[in-house]
Amino acid sequence: MKILVCISHVPDTTSKIAFTDNNTKLETSGVQYIIGPYDDYALARAVELKESSGASITVLNVGLAETEPTIRKALAIGADEAIRVNAFPTDSLFVATQIAEQAKNYDLILMGRESIDFNSGVVHAMVGEILGIPSVSPVMKLDIDGTKVTMTKEIEGGKEQVESNLPLVAGCQEPIAEWKIPNMRGIMSARTKPLKIVEPKGIEAISINKKFELPAPKSAVKMISADNVVELVTRLKTEAKVL
């Protein structure tokens, strides 16, 4: 079985977000980049499948040269080879188009349920639609028997048991697998694993990021004594007007 794991290269979850260039660019100084946490779950499940049934894993990232340390980390965790589509990931349609271009010969295409930078949460659905194969997300459990795939998918207030067939796209989230930390041997071997760079397929952009904005700062917290919870109820009613 051939598995493609698509990873995003995103600011670490503790990053403070700020913008430069008239609010048109992310301030990247001091920002640490990671494999998207949901993509990390996808990769971890792929490694488990590789260990249990001998699959091969290719990781794919759409990004400029600066994403290579993130790609090498995925190789260290257990992917066999990597592809970098050499372009800035401008929007979901662009990324999905590039993934679909590369994904044609894979049985299983895994990625996170969403990237934590632009949070669109739709690349898996778009890739499935472009390729004409099923897509399921967010997947919390995924098992394969021959070409049959059974999955547990989270829905509002519960979950669904879903069955489909390979080839398939799955958007992953916990607890599909435990995040894996690369070991020394993985890190050493990652340096020499193949990383292929391909040029993107050009498409017309039909959504354009014009500028960014930060939310209005929050006003200071009002502390209330633990002996006076009645005051809290009153304030929630008359001041905040939320009760």
Add this chain to the structure above:
Amino acid sequence: MNILVFLETSEGKIKKTSLEAMAYAHGMNGVTTAIVLGKADAGDLQTLGKYGAAKVLHAADTKLDEPIIQVYSSVLAHAMQDEKADVLLLANSSLGTPVAAKVAIKLGASFASNVTELPDTSSGFTVKRSIYTGKAFAFVELTGAKKVITLKKNAAELKETGGNAPVVNYTVPLNEADFNTKILKTEKATGDILLPEAEIVVSGGRGMKGPEHWGILEDLAKALHAATGCSKPVSDMGWRPHHEHVGQTGVKVAPQLYIAVGISGAIQHLAGVNSSKCIVVINKDADAPFFKAADYGIVGDAFEVVPKLTQAILASK
């Protein structure tokens, strides 16, 4: 402008977040057609006129009772063409968002999810969407002739406009291949208020010390008609079900009131709650980072403060 609004149902009842999409359509000043797929409450269909629909399409085929994403996206793409609609609006959800993305691909439409405000149409068509898990916003111009937009909760305020709309039976040919993903079983909390839609959320963290202590949070939630949530370690340890986990890697909530009990306020937790209108934090540690993100704070032991708060709320009714 012709707008098609997809309304999601749960056991036949139209979801409130979908009604917000009706309000959003109303704010756009177009001609709105509402569409509902599968089993739906007749009374609910009738009320859609009041929320601004000029016409309600109901595709009542029982094959649509199950929300299969592939099937729903084909039907909606069809309806967009039949209705010559320019814009498709849906509420963000585990169903609505992927369906929207697929329709966008089928139609070659511009797409935006997590939209938080009405579009700016002064020059072009620009939407504001939430990014970096609520830490920022992006203004995105949608340049395609057709547009598909999914809305974050509270993108528009529910409004009854008092109209009346005919309910029309809508039939479309279904594509067998779309049914190759099957839903074997659905497990859903019934009767409870669903976390993503709740106006009040009572959430507990590791400070609650164990699942056996959730009773006091449930009592508080009941007094407030609130949903219950939790932090990630709490669901990781299996104290609470996974669908209650709030934060960066869990549910993003946007209630009127979020009450956090025994949660330290890690940045990943805050990412899931920063769209709340009002945040109350109860924590025994005065230095807990959550207080910096709160509107009201109480320093105290959850096991003493929470029952007192429940009492005070019940007494104030």
